[in-house]
Amino acid sequence: MSGPLEGLGVVEIAALGPAPFCGMVLADLGADVIRVDRADAATRVHTTTSRHDLMGRGKKSIAVDLKHQDGVDVVLRLVEGSDALIEGFRPGVTERLGIGPAPCLARNPRLTYGRMTGWGQEGPLSARSGHDIDYIALSGALAAIGPEDRPTPPLNLVGDFGGGGMVLAVGVLAGVIHSRESGQGQVVDAAMVDGSALLTTAMHGHIAEGWWAPATRQSNLLDGGAPFYAVYETRGGGHVAVGALEPQFYQRLLEGLGIEPLSLPDRMDRSSWPRIRSAFAARFLERSRDEWAEMFSGIDACVAPVLSAVEAPNHPHNRARSVFVEVDGATQPAPAPRFERTPAGVPEGPPFPGRDTDEVLAGLGFSEEEAGMLRRVGAVA
Numbered sequence: 001m002s003g004p005l006e007g008l009g010v011v012e013i014a015a016l017g018p019a020p021f022c023g024m025v026l027a028d029l030g031a032d033v034i035r036v037d038r039a040d041a042a043t044r045v046h047t048t049t050s051r052h053d054l055m056g057r058g059k060k061s062i063a064v065d066l067k068h069q070d071g072v073d074v075v076l077r078l079v080e081g082s083d084a085l086i087e088g089f090r091p092g093v094t095e096r097l098g099i100g101p102a103p104c105l106a107r108n109p110r111l112t113y114g115r116m117t118g119w120g121q122e123g124p125l126s127a128r129s130g131h132d133i134d135y136i137a138l139s140g141a142l143a144a145i146g147p148e149d150r151p152t153p154p155l156n157l158v159g160d161f162g163g164g165g166m167v168l169a170v171g172v173l174a175g176v177i178h179s180r181e182s183g184q185g186q187v188v189d190a191a192m193v194d195g196s197a198l199l200t201t202a203m204h205g206h207i208a209e210g211w212w213a214p215a216t217r218q219s220n221l222l223d224g225g226a227p228f229y230a231v232y233e234t235r236g237g238g239h240v241a242v243g244a245l246e247p248q249f250y251q252r253l254l255e256g257l258g259i260e261p262l263s264l265p266d267r268m269d270r271s272s273w274p275r276i277r278s279a280f281a282a283r284f285l286e287r288s289r290d291e292w293a294e295m296f297s298g299i300d301a302c303v304a305p306v307l308s309a310v311e312a313p314n315h316p317h318n319r320a321r322s323v324f325v326e327v328d329g330a331t332q333p334a335p336a337p338r339f340e341r342t343p344a345g346v347p348e349g350p351p352f353p354g355r356d357t358d359e360v361l362a363g364l365g366f367s368e369e370e371a372g373m374l375r376r377v378g379a380v381a
Contacts, residue, residue, distance in 0.1 A: 003030025
């Protein structure tokens with residue numbers, strides 16, 4: 001892969017969710033990411049499951065038995081020539097495997113060691129199990145999302161990917177910059193409870209200002225409470241998203257809907273929101289989603305059709321910008337963001353576990369005889 005991170009070496013210890021996403025983002029932007037898979041994973045038949053593991057795209061894979069000392073030594077040798085390592089295990093697991101921060105930084109004092117967990121490396125919950133929904137529940141993010149009667153999980157976008165993998169990627173890059181300037185590596189402790197809390201920073205400012213009610217969903221400006229920042233059902237069951245926050249966009253929204261402004265009360269009077277919402281809801285039900293999309297296509301009113309993940313790649317704007325690409329027959333989001341001087345290329349498809357074991361070992365200086373010995377004893381596969 002080309003891109004602004006070309007030449008950056010990253011070791012990714014195979015895990016689930018946010019750590020692989022972090023590795024994918026780095027690989028998308030040109031980093032040389034080598035994923036360390038379990039040795040037994042390489043013995044399984046290559047199926048569409050690995051081919052569609054899109055967060056593995058652009059990476060190499062080496063299959064290693066981390067319960068074998070020779071396998072541990074292979075990983076430490078990988079670390080010697082790398083800029084960063086990322087792992088997504090519970091606190092203490094990599095230490096028990098022999099690839100924790102101490103031995104890795106002993107081999108490479110300039111290494112940035114990125115750790116991705118739900119609760120963090122310390123604290124009362126650090127050893128507890130959890131998933132995205134649990135982390136964003138404690139960070140305050142979940143309580144603000146959804147209809148009035150109950151919070152709604154926003155998929156696993158806020159904890160796993162936004163507050164997890166993306167924050168880890170920023171932390172790793174910051175650590176690498178510091179290392180290159182100082183010669184000193186360090187551990188980056190990225191926790192999904194921290195990252196998802198970070199994403200709510202603006203909301204905390206609004207609460208302090210006194211105009212955001214944190215105890216009631218769908219009663220605020222940006223949580224679906226305002227009728228001019230909400231989703232409406234259309235004829236036939238589709239939906240449109242309305243984001244007409246500013247007065248000029250609100251005016252154009254009314255024009256597109258064919259509603260006389262004087263027929264509605266002041267939009268900034270919260271007590272009038274139910275009446276305005278009812279008027280909008282009734283009007284949107286008169287046409288289909290695509291008819292409304294066509295209607296507003298020439299009106300700058302911040303109105304957009306709500307597309308499914310299958311529909312989104314075919315929208316004209318997304319096609320024009322190549323927001324999605326097809327790799328090995330699988331449609332997927334293209335690398336982002338975009339760089340003028342060092343553009344990222346189209347990523348390669350994900351490897352099956354162990355695909356690049358021989359190539360990686362050769363790159364580390366292992367002879368064919370040494371690599372064969374490692375395979376015979378089961379240290380690699």
